[in-house]
Amino acid sequence: MNRGQDSSMSTHPLETLELRALEQRNRLHQDATELKQKIAAAREKLSVQRNVRAHFTTAVLVVSITGMLAGHGFAGMFTRR
Numbered sequence: 015m016n017r018g019q020d021s022s023m024s025t026h027p028l029e030t031l032e033l034r035a036l037e038q039r040n041r042l043h044q045d046a047t048e049l050k051q052k053i054a055a056a057r058e059k060l061s062v063q064r065n066v067r068a069h070f071t072t073a074v075l076v077v078s079i080t081g082m083l084a085g086h087g088f089a090g091m092f093t094r095r
Contacts, residue, residue, distance in 0.1 A: 058064065066073050
């Protein structure tokens with residue numbers, strides 16, 4: 015009778031360890047999936063093309079004003095006043 019109890023006791027910790035390992039694998043898988051989703055969201059948020067499309071008029075104004083000022087400064091080097 016002791017042998018039967020010993021064998022059931024030795025399988026119990028094995029089953030417990032297997033369940034813990036399964037839970038840990040599932041948790042790691044969920045964490046990895048969540049991390050991948052966060053990385054994808056950050057890449058989308060920091061995308062240059064997406065930001066330019068969203069703020070197109072502001073980008074055009076900044077580039078236009080910068081170009082005008084640079085052109086005025088460059089022309090000023092060759093003219094006298």
